[in-house]
Amino acid sequence: MRIEIKPKPLTREAFKKFGEVIEKEGRESMIINRGSAEKFYEVCNMDANEKGVKSILHIYIGKGREFPLHINMLEKHPYFSQTFVPRSKEPFYCVVALGGREPDLSTLEIFKTNGDQGVHLNRGTWHFPLICIEDKQEFIVLDGVGINLDEKKVIECVEYNMQDKEIFLIKD
Ligand SMILES: NC(=O)N[C@@H](O)C(=O)O
Ligand code: NI
Numbered sequence: 001m002r003i004e005i006k007p008k009p010l011t012r013e014a015f016k017k018f019g020e021v022i023e024k025e026g027r028e029s030m031i032i033n034r035g036s037a038e039k040f041y042e043v044c045n046m047d048a049n050e051k052g053v054k055s056i057l058h059i060y061i062g063k064g065r066e067f068p069l070h071i072n073m074l075e076k077h078p079y080f081s082q083t084f085v086p087r088s089k090e091p092f093y094c095v096v097a098l099g100g101r102e103p104d105l106s107t108l109e110i111f112k113t114n115g116d117q118g119v120h121l122n123r124g125t126w127h128f129p130l131i132c133i134e135d136k137q138e139f140i141v142l143d144g145v146g147i148n149l150d151e152k153k154v155i156e157c158v159e160y161n162m163q164d165k166e167i168f169l170i171k172d
Helices: none
Strands: 003-005 019-022 029-032 037-040 054-062 071-076 082-086 092-097 109-112 118-121 137-145 151-158 160-163 166-171
Touching: 071 092, 118 137
Parallel strands: none
Antiparallel strands: 003 166, 019 118, 029 037, 054 137, 071 151, 082 118, 082 137, 092 109, 160 166
């Protein structure tokens, strides 16, 4: 039996078991700095509170992925969450799964952002590393450093096919 998983639009409800969506949409804001700025506050948490781990900010410049894309491994960061905030209004893909020591491939999902969203991956959320569609997509990445133990599991290559830069993950 072949199950086709199609990319879903990224929404807070659909993504909440994996993490949080970084967006202004539907969020409360306040005017700060004597009216010179609008603050969308507490959009997501930063979960990096294991001893010795500190939160850090990186900038990533991603290469456009070659499609069709082999989803042949998943990784997770057990000691800190990982947050990707695009610096340009371009969509990117997020392949995620639940699971403990092993990813639970029955929970594998793929989300496509709308170009104005980022993602906060809960600590322990299995994911494929950043999937850029266009070349040189830039991201602010909030990570934890210290016990940077991120586990990687090579999974049987989940077959996929691609049309117009859409990815359909097909699982037998
Ligand atoms: N390796 C690294 O810094 N990034 C990955 O963890 C990723 O999820 O892209
Ligand atoms: Ni990662």
